[in-house]
Amino acid sequence: MPVSMGRELVTAVPPRRPDGPEAAPPGGLTLLVIEDDPAGSLAIPELLDASGGRVRVRTARNLTEAERLLTDDVHCILLDLALPDSTAGGAEDGGGPGADGGDGGELGILRRVLRMAPRHAVLALTAEDDAERAAEAVRVGAQDFLFRGELDGRVLSRAIRYAVERKRADLAQRQLTESRLRAQENARLERGLLPTPLLGGSELRFAARYRPGRSRALLGGDFYDTVRTADGTVHAMIGDVCGHGPDEAALGVELRIAWRALTFAGLCGDQLLGTLQRVLEHERPSDEIFATLCTVDIAPDGRRAGLCLAGHPAPLIAGTGRGPRLLPHEDIGGPALGVLPNARWPRMQVELGGTWSLMMYTDGLIEGRTGQGDLRLGQDGMLGIVGRLMAAGLRGEALLDAVLAQVRELNGGELTDDVAVLLLDRGQ
Known part of the structure; x- marks a missing residue:
């Protein structure tokens, strides 16, 4: 007589919503600007989101202030790569030369921001003649870069929306990959169980x-x-x-x-x-x-x-x-x-x-x-x-x-x- 075996398994779990900044409310997005410009030349224009609502803007002069202002309703960070390394924060905040493992200066600050806000979208702001560093910022982990001369409301609003959606997609893809790896590991255990x-x-x-x-x-x-x-x-x-x-x-x-x-x-x-x-x-x-x-x-x-x-x-x-x-x-x-x-x-x-x-x-x-x-x-x-x-x-x-x-x-x-x-x- 034949030998039969039945297996009834829970084989899939719907992917959960990516953790991180909450979805943009009907009232608009929130932008956290990290810059220290004594001359006051960096002016953030009035920004509108896709629905016509105003984008709320917060400003921090260093990473210590930024960490305090980085609440769940912040959707995007605009980081000035010209921020002096000395303003990044004290040693307890990961600041100071060499705190990022030997790469101090502008990209060292970016890396610290990415560690501080791993689930937030980040835009890098740099000078027009520093395109190579801007491209490197994206390779390090920023969602996009902007030149100072491009800071008009239309371009910045569009860049913020793009960065937020790209970060959300990246997080979703990462969680999907992790879920697949867990499923593969569970399947190996199932074969033993x-x-x-x-x-x-x-x-x-x-x-x-x-x-x-x-x-x-x-x-x-x-x-x-x-x-x-x-x-x-x-x-x-x-x-x-x-x-x-x-x-x-x-x-x-x-x-x-x-x-x-x-x-x-x-x-x-x-x-x-x-x-x-x-x-x-x-x-x-x-x-x-x-x-x-x-x-x-x-x-x-x-x-x-x-x-x-x-x-x-x-x-x-x-x-x-x-x-x-x-x-x-x-x-x-x-x-x-x-x-x-x-x-x-x-x-x-x-x-x-x-x-x-x-x-x-x-x-x-x-x-x-x-x-x-x-x-x-x-x-x-x-x-x-x-x-x-x-x-x-x-x-x-x-x-x-x-x-x-x-x-x-x-x-x-x-x-x-x-x-x-x-x-x-x-x-x-």
């Missing part, structure tokens, strides 16, 4: 669903795996690292890989879980981190299995003529991995029968609300949902999709915790 089952030669059908909690985009601490060893035994595992984020997700990947290697090496039950606990203790970022785990090893004839629980919910089993129920788990469980040193995890033999469906899951599936205040779904609520759906004829991936849909509907939206569900079917 969502393994390909190794069930070649098995008559069992496999399906799985994994959904991270709504507040964490793609990363989660849940993990699972399924393999078939040379003797025909099918081994399945599902686990949950406490906490959320990349550290916990990475630890889940490490535990899954370690479980697969140890299983192929012939370890099982208490010996396997004890070794996994040592791996967790060595790899976890803090002593407070622990992981719950459920392992099942199904005999080659498919009629019985060994069950180990390490602080994890018991699997659900359903057979011909019988509704879903939890596998017997009284007095067999051990603590979560990483909680108690020298802990033990007894292995219990359970009967599966000839035709059955086995569902393993993390606690995110049963901790959602039922729509009745703060009442949680719990294992009994989950058994009821699965029983009704199986009675309606749903199996495999369709069953998992319907279970998750009903759990989310009862919760009133996406679940806050990660959810992983694994389903093995025999003879359906």
Whole structure:
């Protein structure tokens, strides 16, 4: 029979609005001019924005004043490259010769402004005979340059609007690039979190669903795996690292890989879980981190299995003529991995029968609300949902999709915790 695997993923997050200066209000733009002209030859003409509103102008004589005037409603900075280096500010403001790493003078001041206002548009102002320095200012990071003789209202208004929109586009492009890099990194983690089952030669059908909690985009601490060893035994595992984020997700990947290697090496039950606990203790970022785990090893004839629980919910089993129920788990469980040193995890033999469906899951599936205040779904609520759906004829991936849909509907939206569900079917 074919082996199938389903993966339901949150694969994209809409790009957020670029941080930085707020959008221009209907009343117009705000310009911050940084210049120190004792002769008063630098005159800023009256400026109008695209809608005909006046552009507000603030003036600072040095970088210390500029930093104080650089509030969120400033949209653009006009920096006079002739500003004397001595007026850039004190040592605490990054001023003084050589403060920019050896490039003092005019472009050193520009670099300090760019560091001070990384999300603001910057226009460089210079003399007509200094075109080379003006071009270098754009290469350093200014959005555009102007010559002093061009300071009429029409040209300056247009340059401000252009600089603001160009800076906004640059920020959006940078955030899009960063978002793509994060998505690529998350995809690499997904490949570890969502393994390909190794069930070649098995008559069992496999399906799985994994959904991270709504507040964490793609990363989660849940993990699972399924393999078939040379003797025909099918081994399945599902686990949950406490906490959320990349550290916990990475630890889940490490535990899954370690479980697969140890299983192929012939370890099982208490010996396997004890070794996994040592791996967790060595790899976890803090002593407070622990992981719950459920392992099942199904005999080659498919009629019985060994069950180990390490602080994890018991699997659900359903057979011909019988509704879903939890596998017997009284007095067999051990603590979560990483909680108690020298802990033990007894292995219990359970009967599966000839035709059955086995569902393993993390606690995110049963901790959602039922729509009745703060009442949680719990294992009994989950058994009821699965029983009704199986009675309606749903199996495999369709069953998992319907279970998750009903759990989310009862919760009133996406679940806050990660959810992983694994389903093995025999003879359906």
